Amino acid sequence: MDHITLTAQPRAELGKIVDRLRHKKLIPAIVYGHGLKSQAVSVEAGQFQKIYRQAGSSSLIDLTIGDQAPVKVLIHDLQRHPSKQDIIHVDFYQVKMTEKLETEIELNFINEAPSVKEQGGIFIRSIDRVKVTCLPAELVHQIDVDISVLKSFEDRIHISDIKPPKGITILDKPEEVVASVTPPRSEAELESLSEKVEENVEAVESSKKEKATDEEEGADEAAAAPEAAKPAKEAAKPTKEK
Numbered sequence: 632m633d634h635i636t637l638t639a640q641p642r643a644e645l646g647k648i649v650d651r652l653r654h655k656k657l658i659p660a661i662v663y664g665h666g667l668k669s670q671a672v673s674v675e676a677g678q679f680q681k682i683y684r685q686a687g688s689s690s691l692i693d694l695t696i697g698d699q700a701p702v703k704v705l706i707h708d709l710q711r712h713p714s715k716q717d718i719i720h721v722d723f724y725q726v727k728m729t730e731k732l733e734t735e736i737e738l739n740f741i742n743e744a745p746s747v748k749e750q751g752g753i754f755i756r757s758i759d760r761v762k763v764t765c766l767p768a769e770l771v772h773q774i775d776v777d778i779s780v781l782k783s784f785e786d787r788i789h790i791s792d793i794k795p796p797k798g799i800t801i802l803d804k805p806e807e808v809v810a811s812v813t814p815p816r817s818e819a820e821l822e823s824l825s826e827k828v829e830e831n832v833e834a835v836e837s838s839k840k841e842k843a844t845d846e847e848e849g850a851d852e853a854a855a856a857p858e859a860a861k862p863a864k865e866a867a868k869p870t871k872e873k
Contacts, residue, residue: 658720683718709722751815776810784814787809
């Protein structure tokens with residue numbers, strides 16, 4: 632992969648006032664690393680989003696901060712706005728090229744599963760990324776997983792079946808299932824599901840009608856209650872002595 636470059640600027644804004652940066656289409660960020668002093672920076676939102684689509688969390692980025700020399704970083708963490716989903720903060724992890732690191736690499740499923748193509752099965756992806764350890768220079772953007780080995784519905788691809796590039800060690804449990812194929816639903820199963828849906832709809836409609844009837848009866852009783860109570864109130868009034 633070609634070198635990925637990104638420009639950042641040092642920032643003095645901290646705490647709540649970083650909202651000023653976001654109004655200027657800048658994303659507040661921090662750069663830190665093992666044994667290194669952290670540094671507050673900001674990156675241009677549009678440029679960062681483009682870089683993130685290209686690099687993900689497992690590709691090295693040459694980050695230039697102001698007029699400093701570029702440093703090698705990974706996008707370590709993102710924070711998004713809870714409703715808008717805009718990126719509102721970024722953590723960059725500055726790596727040391729001589730020290731191993733831990734990160735996650737996406738899985739890229741390639742080829743076709745015979746049990747899907749020939750038997751109409753449904754492909755199930757249990758995980759889409761794996762945790763790895765390696766030297767920064769050995770990182771790859773993704774690891775290929777060949778699903779053509781899924782020839783029957785009993786076949787499974789486990790972590791132990793994945794062959795990562797040289798220098799990369801997968802840390803997930805070897806017995807964990809990565810992918811499989813389930814049989815297609817039979818016509819009888821589909822009909823049964825359809826019947827259950829219809830039954831549920833009828834039950835809901837019936838419940839709504841019963842609730843409406845109960846509410847109407849309750850309203851009638853409430854309307855009649857004051858009239859029934861009126862004589863009792865009048866009878867309870869004390870009589871004046873003549």
